[in-house]
Amino acid sequence: MNNNQTTRPPQSSRDEQEIAGFASHAGSWWDPVGPFAPLHQLNPARIRIMSDILARHYERSLADHHPFQGLALADVGCGGGLVTEPFARLGFSVSGLDASQESINIARNHATEAGLTINYQVGAPEETLLDLATNDVVLALEVIEHVADMEVFIAGLAQRLSPGGLLIMSTINRTLKSLVFAKGAAEYVLRWVPPGTHHWKKFVRPSELSEMLRSAGLRVVDIQGMTYDMATGGWNVSSDVSVNYVLSATPA
Amino acid sequence: MNKTDITCDVVIVGGGLIGTTLACGLAAYGVDVAVVDRITPENIISPDFDGRASAIAHTSKVALEGIGLWPIIAGETQPIDEIRVSDRPSLMFLHYDHADLGDNPLGHMAENRLLRTGLVTLMHQTQGLTVLAPAEITEVARTEGRAAVALDDGRTINCQLVAACDGRASATRTQAGIGVTGWTYKQQAIVTTIDHERSHDGIAHERFLSSGPFAILPLKGGHRSSLVWTEKSALVGSFMALDDGAFLDEVAERVGGFLGDVSLVGPRFCHPLGLQVAERYMDTRLVLVGDAAHSIHPIAGQGLNLGLRDVAALMDILVDAKRYGLDLAHSAGLERYQRWRRADNLLMAGMTDMINRLFSNDIAPVRMARDLGLAAVNSMPPLKRTFMRHAMGQVGDLPKLMRGEALG
Numbered sequence: 001m002n003n004n005q006t007t008r009p010p011q012s013s014r015d016e017q018e019i020a021g022f023a024s025h026a027g028s029w030w031d032p033v034g035p036f037a038p039l040h041q042l043n044p045a046r047i048r049i050m051s052d053i054l055a056r057h058y059e060r061s062l063a064d065h066h067p068f069q070g071l072a073l074a075d076v077g078c079g080g081g082l083v084t085e086p087f088a089r090l091g092f093s094v095s096g097l098d099a100s101q102e103s104i105n106i107a108r109n110h111a112t113e114a115g116l117t118i119n120y121q122v123g124a125p126e127e128t129l130l131d132l133a134t135n136d137v138v139l140a141l142e143v144i145e146h147v148a149d150m151e152v153f154i155a156g157l158a159q160r161l162s163p164g165g166l167l168i169m170s171t172i173n174r175t176l177k178s179l180v181f182a183k184g185a186a187e188y189v190l191r192w193v194p195p196g197t198h199h200w201k202k203f204v205r206p207s208e209l210s211e212m213l214r215s216a217g218l219r220v221v222d223i224q225g226m227t228y229d230m231a232t233g234g235w236n237v238s239s240d241v242s243v244n245y246v247l248s249a250t251p252a
Numbered sequence: 253m254n255k256t257d258i259t260c261d262v263v264i265v266g267g268g269l270i271g272t273t274l275a276c277g278l279a280a281y282g283v284d285v286a287v288v289d290r291i292t293p294e295n296i297i298s299p300d301f302d303g304r305a306s307a308i309a310h311t312s313k314v315a316l317e318g319i320g321l322w323p324i325i326a327g328e329t330q331p332i333d334e335i336r337v338s339d340r341p342s343l344m345f346l347h348y349d350h351a352d353l354g355d356n357p358l359g360h361m362a363e364n365r366l367l368r369t370g371l372v373t374l375m376h377q378t379q380g381l382t383v384l385a386p387a388e389i390t391e392v393a394r395t396e397g398r399a400a401v402a403l404d405d406g407r408t409i410n411c412q413l414v415a416a417c418d419g420r421a422s423a424t425r426t427q428a429g430i431g432v433t434g435w436t437y438k439q440q441a442i443v444t445t446i447d448h449e450r451s452h453d454g455i456a457h458e459r460f461l462s463s464g465p466f467a468i469l470p471l472k473g474g475h476r477s478s479l480v481w482t483e484k485s486a487l488v489g490s491f492m493a494l495d496d497g498a499f500l501d502e503v504a505e506r507v508g509g510f511l512g513d514v515s516l517v518g519p520r521f522c523h524p525l526g527l528q529v530a531e532r533y534m535d536t537r538l539v540l541v542g543d544a545a546h547s548i549h550p551i552a553g554q555g556l557n558l559g560l561r562d563v564a565a566l567m568d569i570l571v572d573a574k575r576y577g578l579d580l581a582h583s584a585g586l587e588r589y590q591r592w593r594r595a596d597n598l599l600m601a602g603m604t605d606m607i608n609r610l611f612s613n614d615i616a617p618v619r620m621a622r623d624l625g626l627a628a629v630n631s632m633p634p635l636k637r638t639f640m641r642h643a644m645g646q647v648g649d650l651p652k653l654m655r656g657e658a659l660g
């Protein structure tokens with residue numbers, strides 16, 4: 001621990017510049033044609049993939065009314081709550097965590113309007129003093145590429161996961177293809193970052209992510225790709241993980 | 253919040269054929285709905301409310317089987333085995349026979365009252381479906397987070413999505429600032445039902461008279477038919493004002509002698525005709541469905557069929573969204589609905605408009621051209637089969653419900 005502190009002094013996953021960027025656009029989280037439009041397009045596909053994974057893991061049927069009743073889920077880096085709300089509707093008791101106070105304000109208001117009960121908290125997963133017990137499911141979607149310290153972040157996620165639980169992460173691969181195709185799509189969230197500071201280098205390969213998860217005591221159990229269909233403007237599940245991918249892991 | 257306030261997933265404005273079908277279909281798959289109409293279901297099924305009969309295309313029948321309506325009404329429907337199109341006075345024939353395409357009939361005739369009565373029965377049997385009628389809507393408020401429909405009795409219905417099924421004069425559409433393009437035809441449809449001495453043998457007739465198309469549509473029992481008589485608007489008033497005897501004479505002359513003696517059953521109705529298409533099918537937490545989105549000339553008997561396709565497509569999208577906990581009004585879903593349905597409906601609107609223009613006119617060269625056209629179509633089996641498939645609804649990207657598949 002002491003060693004780590006000398007090599008990575010901050011011991012925090014917070015990247016203040018990124019957080020300020022999200023904060024300045026927080027008012028647009030729910031605008032389907034605003035700066036987060038690509039996320040709105042991606043959302044149904046990633047919710048579908050995750051619901052199917054979770055239904056298999058917990059042997060629940062999506063045909064039931066609240067299939068995930070009795071299970072707790074934490075959405076880390078929840079932003080305005082685009083993913084948090086659907087999982088609340090599916091019966092999970094849901095918490096949402098985000099480092100941006102502005103985003104959490106938007107998320108809280110939206111959930112109230114939609115009549116959903118969600119425990120929203122401001123913070124990063126490794127921070128103590130959060131009202132965030134262990135969860136059956138922890139999500140970290142499109143967020144690891146925005147954090148300052150990936151190891152610290154992942155250790156925080158692992159700490160929030162109960163034994164037998166499932167961690168689901170999604171992010172963008174660091175391949176030549178993602179450089180060409182995903183950077184354009186990823187700029188949407190990063191457009192407030194001064195030109196040139198958006199590093200394609202921050203994208204993570206599945207192998208690297210698996211290694212970090214292993215170090216945090218987690219084992220990868222599934223990986224799937226998501227590909228964009230130009231013709232329909234929608235996203236499909238695929239085995240091609242060269243750009244966007246979804247990875248799930250359990251405590252080893 | 254008032255304690256009598258209601259919360260559901262989708263509020264359906266308008267309990268016509270499309271609104272009630274959508275309500276039954278969604279509720280059957282666990283999507284909670286409330287249907288609001290200013291008229292009560294009892295009034296809607298009274299004999300003097302709607303005297304029309306609808307030609308139900310094959311794929312529409314499959315959809316109605318899927319929602320459980322067809323078993324309730326099947327015994328009272330009439331299969332259409334043949335369609336004969338003629339252009340008097342030259343009497344050239346275009347003849348569609350179901351045997352050209354296989355065993356299925358070309359469609360089924362169902363009286364609208366039968367459909368409406370069956371839908372009321374089905375609504376009673378369906379859980380998760382609330383009917384609010386008679387009720388006037390005082391406000392439809394839609395925000396990014398939710399929608400709320402306020403009624404004149406002081407209640408409010410909170411929901412995720414409002415489906416405007418309030419017909420071609422849709423106030424919901426107007427309030428949302430969605431414009432329409434279209435025109436009125438200087439024609440109206442006189443609708444009445446006749447009994448006749450000889451059997452219709454399951455044959456539907458479409459005659460092109462000088463005022464416009466005249467359809468004789470077979471109903472259950474062999475000796476009853478529904479008439480749709482398209483007439484120049486300027487003359488409609490005088491026909492509607494005739495006493496029953498004189499009106500029957502006009503009808504009998506147009507039907508011709510082939511059905512033997514004819515008599516009138518029930519009242520006559522008239523419907524102004526127009527073509528109208530909405531600029532968009534969606535807005536924040538709002539979709540347009542059925543005649544609220546598109547209203548076309550009844551010449552090909554396709555208005556309801558298009559609306560049922562809207563219903564089936566919307567069900568595909570909403571049942572999927574409900575299953576995955578998505579906001580039922582999520583923009584990708586509504587955009588998909590609009591992309592899916594708008595082009596198809598525009599194509600049909602264009603086709604019916606063209607056919608009506610072509611056939612509602614007595615200019616000799618035009619008549620000759622269309623006669624040659626009909627004869628040519630009749631002698632070209634592949635083209636004829638394509639036309640028939642269109643009429644049966646078997647073209648394009650069909651929603652699951654119309655393919656006879658389960659949703660969710």
Ligand SMILES: Cc1cc2nc3c(=O)[nH]c(=O)nc-3n(C[C@H](O)[C@H](O)[C@H](O)COP(=O)(O)OP(=O)(O)OC[C@H]3O[C@@H](n4cnc5c(N)ncnc54)[C@H](O)[C@@H]3O)c2cc1C
Nearest residue numbers: 266268269270290306307418419542543553554555556557
């Ligand atoms: C003469 C004729 C023959 C036809 N034949 C055929 C055929 O053979 N085959 C076919 O497929 N189609 C046919 N059609 C077309 C078909 O009838 C229509 O497309 C269909 O009925 C449209 O149904 P709808 O539910 O969308 O609208 P509507 O039937 O207009 O229903 C709208 C409902 O909304 C309610 N409403 C309106 N405003 C409000 C409000 N503000 N608050 C509450 N409630 C409200 C009304 O009371 C009504 O119940 C024919 C049409 C005509 C005119």
